[in-house]
Ligand SMILES: Cc1cc2nc3c(=O)[nH]c(=O)nc-3n(C[C@H](O)[C@H](O)[C@H](O)COP(=O)(O)OP(=O)(O)OC[C@H]3O[C@@H](n4cnc5c(N)ncnc54)[C@H](O)[C@@H]3O)c2cc1C
């Protein structure tokens with residue numbers, strides 16, 4: 001093989017997973033190069049987002065970056081509620097207990113601010129051991145030797161780089177994990193889609209409306225019939241001077257219901273329950289979206305291949321614990337464990353054992369049990385059968401079921417607060433829609449406010465986003481433009497919609513030989529790089545080159 | 556590797572910045588001076604050489620003491636090590652030819668570097684002559700309209716991609732020995748293909764501004780005596796160009812009539828050479844030792 005530039009370690013991606021991996025490698029004195037495709041770390045990233053520091057976690061973000069909470073976070077979450085919604089009836093549970101379980105602390109974050117702060121820390125740390133962090137560089141594949149073994153990475157912007165270890169922390173649509181054959185993008189049932197609006201609001205107004213002091217914060221979760229039959233839920237988190245309001249839905253459900261993600265977000269934003277918090281002066285700072293893996297289904301048990309160790313969303317390590325979404329914390333833990341595993345394996349003179357040691361650490365530290373809870377597979381085989389769901393749902397909505405819900409009354413709040421149950425709830429309509437709806441109908445009280453919120457149109461939302469378009473070089477190519485193969489993207493794409501000409505995916509009616517054909521066309525200009533159409537359409541999907549594409553200011 | 560960038564201050568032609576007296580003459584004193592915009596590309600080329608091959612970057616300018624800030628700006632953008640301002644009342648009103656003689660003498664005083672970079676045309680005079688004329692005085696191989704550069708230090712060669720006739724549609728690759736003189740085109744794209752180069756660049760950029768605050772520590776000001784040129788050959792006295800009048804239209808920047816000469820036309824070329832010959836022999840004398 002030809003001579004290449006060499007670093008001992010290359011980390012791809014500067015989200016929480018990559019930052020933790022790089023910081024840990026640097027602590028071990030290892031020469032580490034970090035490659036991030038965004039113009040700045042965080043400019044490509046979206047989360048809800050509450051970052052948790054779990055008591056049981058071997059490594060938390062403030063272990064690695066002691067000033068994290070002060071410098072990179074918004075508000076700590078001091079209140080935690082779940083609202084069961086049926087029409088204008090709402091039954092609210094205080095889920096403080098579920099939230100506090102195993103929680104050292106949990107802070108709301110905005111990713112541009114958080115990740116760019118991490119970026120500067122990581123650059124400083126890795127510079128000291130002969131490396132550093134580069135932005136605007138997109139890894140486009142794995143560098144392989146003549147024997148086919150992984151040797152490093154290739155990028156759009158630089159000559160190939162060799163490394164003794166490559167840590168892929170490149171997020172949900174990881175091109176490296178796919179290149180290594182560890183992940184495919186086939187089954188919508190394995191993913192969620194998250195959509196979020198950051199809403200401008202002065203700190204005093206937030207304190208006022210949520211009854212908080214400066215250093216307190218609230219988290220509100222929403223489930224029930226406000227999203228029709230789409231399986232998923234909504235959230236509202238308080239930042240310092242903004243709110244994060246968003247939704248997370250099972251992608252297969254979005255596709256099956258042909259639901260428009262931006263309309264589901266609007267259903268939440270305009271629900272009368274939210275009027276008390278959002279008020280009349282709705283100002284949206286940013287609209288964003290991203291796929292989210294469901295660890296219960298995709299977390300890799302052996303997230304490595306040769307010199308490649310995969311961490312965070314790239315390895316499917318994103319845990320939906322009932323309404324609680326834990327991705328960032330696990331990415332941090334996994335990043336640190338992967339780095340540790342490499343350093344220790346190398347110390348023993350067997351660097352090629354790093355991958356297996358990393359997987360072992362994930363198991364022994366209890367991370368794998370959280371990502372893939374033992375009980376879930378059992379629940380799944382019984383509870384996720386369609387016929388079971390039908391029976392359970394009709395039972396719940398029957399007189400008997402309703403009586404049961406009434407009888408349980410306050411105990412329901414306790415059941416909902418059980419972390420063990422939350423970890424294994426079956427992925428069906430029942431916990432997301434049917435049960436919360438029945439709870440609200442039977443126990444709920446009527447909301448009297450009316451909403452005056454007028455969310456921007458999709459066109460306005462796209463118009464507010466910043467793009468550096470790579471003209472003439474689209475990063476996604478439609479392989480099959482038939483409606484059957486790729487039509488699902490027209491609704492599922494968060495910046496496309498049926499009958500909307502300004503989005504990425506559009507329906508085209510083409511007349512050929514007297515009969516009409518339904519085709520799909522794609523314009524990647526408004527793309528927010530969420531990854532959805534990599535799964536639901538027949539595409540050749542890549543990220544744009546370094547620095548190109550959408551630039552999120554909030555995340 | 557030693558590179559030198561020739562830069563120049565020009566009046567800030569942006570709206571509302573230019574000042575004319577009642578006779579329609581540019582009031583340089585009242586018009587702020589900024590770096591010739593095209594020189595930014597020459598500085599980028601020097602920065603690329605510095606990052607990829609290490610070594611020293613010098614920046615030189617000829618003009619009034621007010622050009623110091625231009626040099627400071629240049630220092631920040633090319634991470635220059637030392638700055639030279641050739642400044643002398645005798646040199647005021649020099650045309651491109653006199654400037655070239657003076658600059659070439661100053662370059663010899665400095666010690667001829669491996670690479671000299673100049674920007675393509677200045678925003679005020681807009682002749683595009685100073686660079687080539689200086690190069691000629693120095694008797695160096697010259698590459699014009701360079702849009703990409705690659706230096707092979709070991710072989711002592713520089714390879715460039717250049718626009719043929721300044722046309723974006725036509726690009727050719729040329730190569731020559733060092734030392735060489737490169738006129739950098741506005742289409743120039745610096746190229747950094749290794750992570751180490753990018754990290755070096757990032758590190759330089761992070762400190763460049765702050766470092767350039769103490770530019771006076773690395774600034775040398777020379778007058779005509781320092782660079783051994785005869786005042787008769789420089790300044791207005793030594794300038795063969797006579798400007799009859801300049802229209803007070805700041806935007807677009809002043810244009811001078813250019814006569815296009817077909818280099819294949821023997822008669823036209825001879826006429827040009829005849830016109831230049833007397834100055835050429837003087838130049839050799841002025842820049843000689
Ligand atoms: C709406 C929504 C709400 C969420 N809510 C929460 C929450 O409340 N709490 C929580 O913990 N998690 C939440 N998540 C999930 C969380 O955001 C992710 O799990 C987490 O960001 C994963 O971290 P990571 O480091 O693995 O990947 P990312 O944060 O995605 O970082 C990957 C990085 O790699 C870069 N990159 C990608 N490809 C390349 C390439 N080829 N070359 C170079 N760089 C590349 C990206 O630009 C990015 O910076 C939410 C997600 C969404 C979408």
Ligand code: SF4
Pocket residue numbers: 476489492493494495496504505524526527528529530531532533534
């Ligand atoms: S085009 Fe694909 S990746 Fe881009 S926003 Fe739409 S669904 Fe997401």
